[in-house]
Amino acid sequence: MDTVQFRNLMRHQAGAVTIIAVGKAGNRTGLTATAMCSLSDTPPMILICVNKNASAYGPIKAAKCFSVNVLAKDQQDLAKRFSSKKLEGEARFDQDAWITMRTGAPLLRGAIANLDCELADEHVFETHSIFIGRVKDGQFHEKVEPLLYFRGDFWDLKKA
Numbered sequence: 001m002d003t004v005q006f007r008n009l010m011r012h013q014a015g016a017v018t019i020i021a022v023g024k025a026g027n028r029t030g031l032t033a034t035a036m037c038s039l040s041d042t043p044p045m046i047l048i049c050v051n052k053n054a055s056a057y058g059p060i061k062a063a064k065c066f067s068v069n070v071l072a073k074d075q076q077d078l079a080k081r082f083s084s085k086k087l088e089g090e091a092r093f094d095q096d097a098w099i100t101m102r103t104g105a106p107l108l109r110g111a112i113a114n115l116d117c118e119l120a121d122e123h124v125f126e127t128h129s130i131f132i133g134r135v136k137d138g139q140f141h142e143k144v145e146p147l148l149y150f151r152g153d154f155w156d157l158k159k160a
C-alpha cells in the first residue's frame, strides 16, 4: 500500500483532537495531535506519536515531561493554530489560556481533559517516536463536549 492509499484509509478513523504541549512560559511549544491513546491503567500510562521533525520533539526529550490537552468542541481554532506553520513555538500560546501543571508542563484552560505526563520511555520508529508518558496528574470537565477529527475535517458530536 502506498502513502496516499494509507492516508485515505486512516482518515475514516474518527478521533479526539489533542494539543501536546511542553516547556516553561516564554519558551513553550506544542503540536496538534490525534495519535494519543491509553497504554495501561496500572500504572497509569499513555502513548503519543510525534514526528521527529516537529518543533516539540526535542523539547519533550529535554524537558522529560509534557501535557496532553484533549480539546473541546469550541477549540477548533487552537487545533489549527498548533498545526500551522504560520505561528511557531511561544507565539502559538495565548497567555491567558495556559497555566502550569505539576510537572511544569503547560495546561490549556477550557480543554475537556488535561493529562500531566512525565516522559517514561521513547521508541523511535523511522520518521516518528512513540513517547510513553506516566500520567502524574490531570483534570476533566464533565459537561464539555469533544472536538473530533474525521475524514480530514473537524466535527463535534452534533454535526456527527
Ligand SMILES: Cc1cc2nc3c(=O)[nH]c(=O)nc-3n(C[C@H](O)[C@H](O)[C@H](O)COP(=O)(O)O)c2cc1C
Binding pocket: 017, 030, 031, 032, 033, 034, 035, 036, 049, 050, 051, 053, 054, 055, 056, 079, 082, 083, 084, 085, 149
Ligand atoms: C488533526 C491533526 C492531527 C495531527 N496529529 C499529529 C500526530 O498525532 N503526531 C504528529 O507528529 N503530528 C500530528 N499532526 C501534525 C502536527 O500538528 C503539525 O506537523 C505541527 O505543525 C507540528 O509541527 P511544528 O510544531 O514543527 O510546526 C496533526 C495535525 C492535525 C491537523
